[in-house]
Amino acid sequence: MHEYNPESIMPKNTKKGGFKAAKNYVPKDGRTGGSHPGSRSAGHRGFTAGGEGVKKARWTTEDRDARRERTDRFPRDESRGERPNRPAYGRDDNRGGNPRGGFARDDRPARPERGGYGASRGKDFTPRERTDRFDRSDRPTGGYNRDERGPRTGGYNRDDRGPRTGGYNRDDRGARPERFNGFNRDGARPERDGYNRDDRGPRTGGYNRDGGRPDAARADRSAPRTENRGESTGRRYFDDRGSERNFRDYSDRAERPARTGGYNRDDRGARPERSTGFTRDDRGARPERGGYNRDDRGPRTGGYNRDDRGARPARSFDRDDRGARGGSDSKFYPNRDEKPRFTPEEDVVLERLEAQSTLAADVEGVSWQDLGLGDNIARALGELGAPSPFPIQAATIPDVIAGRDVLGRGRTGSGKTIAFGAPLVEKLMENGGGKKRELGRKPRALILAPTRELALQIDRTVQPIARSVGLFTTQIYGGVPQGRQVGALQRGVDIIVGTPGRIEDLIEQRRLDLSEVTITVLDEADHMCDLGFLEPVQRILNRTQQGGQKLLFSATLDKGVAMLVDEFLVDPSVREVAGEDQASGTIDHRVLLVDRNDKDLIIEQLADREGKTLIFSRTRAYAERMADQLEDAGIPAVSLHGDLNQARRTRNLEKLTKGRVNVLVATDVAARGIHVDDIDLVIQADPPDEYKTYMHRSGRTGRAGRTGTVLTIIPRSRQRRTKELLDRAEITADFTPFFPGDTL
């Protein structure tokens, strides 16, 4: 996306003459577009030409006309060839006039103002309007779909699925076509398979993305096909992501099938060996995995994901190749074939992992200063609500200050952020001395996290600590304009907190130089070693100073980090707190055996309560749907998943944090690290596939010694697998049949 905020445009986008058309843009402080951040610039989707965020509940004809006219004044659009289309298209047969009217969701109402002026991209409009009616098949039509939905859900989609395969979500979909029943979805479906599929093959090709998409796409189908097809699949469903998404869909898709698509998949295929190789041998976690692959595989034939592939021209090819391929394209993942080589070494690591425990009792009466932290830092910690160290902090801080590489395992909510954040600042003070405030100084510490929300949260804790001694931090993560981040780097920061993608991006742009980074922290380190994260993380670590100190933390630190440990750490000290494991916590675990047909209703009933509730779903689409359903039932709820744009993600999480809603429905993006006070109930609407995921999800409650309840909803058919999973997590839970109307 283009950013036109002053910090970034100056250096970077000067050539865009077309931009001057946005007369109202006043590059003063970077926030001129309107009252909210999304509207600050003309190139931005949410830009409001007049600068004022006028709320409109609906578009009147005049509004629309006016808008169209204004739009026409923007040369830029023409140059893109986009605008011309828009009028014709943006409107509305389908969409009926009221762009967003339907939307109860909090986010939505806001949109009109914003959209007020996306002006520049044709895309901006479409989605919005569409939203109402078609997109969300679920929601929009409110009365309508919904009714259908009722039955559907209850009776149908879901349930069908249940019975149907047993095999599951995934498979169902593949199978679904026959079923027609559902409406929004299914009605559309037939085409989809026969037909769309073809489209989709190419289109979807991609992988990750597609995951979310299908549903969206599916929903669209009910709308006139021609139109949907073109531009907005993703968009109208998750309105916010607007143009970037679309863009992405296309381009990615275009290449992905061949490339990444080919890849991820292949990798997965390959994965078993690898993991077996080392990641989780002991745990037996694999089986589930297997479980997972298996599902795909079963259906594969008719399967869903696979179909995409099927459609993919390249596919049969890819597949066949795969065996032999061994890396034909392997510039990206050159070592894939060599991975299985780690086998014996991990055991060593495992031993180390279990070695040094600190007794909680030994920590009594210890102060921050006793651990080696300075007074300023101790004071800052006190202000953060941590007057004295928790056990994991007492266990790791001295080692970090001593300059050792550290692997720290502390159960969820035990205070790991401070355990690495505070001593990291202390170390920078010690080493850094002289060049503290130098303009444009290079960062000397890096903290990597797997999600943006977590990076943001870590920064919120580390920043005050750093500030207390005059050091600066900045967040470097995606989904937001990079201008501010780059500006901060240019001014000079000491500590970077971020996610891998944007960090790599800025490195490639030569805007970020990690060569002076002497301390690197990987939070949720085991997850950072999972497929998809490992390689970027390796590349990033390779950009940091050779021999720099490395700190790896996670509640589920295990052999999975062996690769990184072998490659980057030297004689690490492994720390944990004796007797503090997930099972010894303050969380009550229960498994509810439910009939698939009752699932949604039961979740609704369980979530209808006073305290804060976090619901986990396996897919983005289900999270979205569930949030809608709860809202419809009069239970204020928001969602959090990767199909939302970052602004909404942040806002929705904040709504829960601030108590504006009590229910958040999330994918596993919220499984790790996210801290919200007082979540006393976690509902797993879909059971996790890995025991580690179970531990992290459930760890969103029962934090810092509080009590909490975790309910895992499963069909009876999943009982055994769930028991095995709980065994691995060393958690005991009652399994109880549960029906609508039951209480706990």
Add this chain to the structure above:
DNA sequence: AAAAAAT
């Protein structure tokens, strides 16, 4: 399946 960059 999800997450992580953007154009």
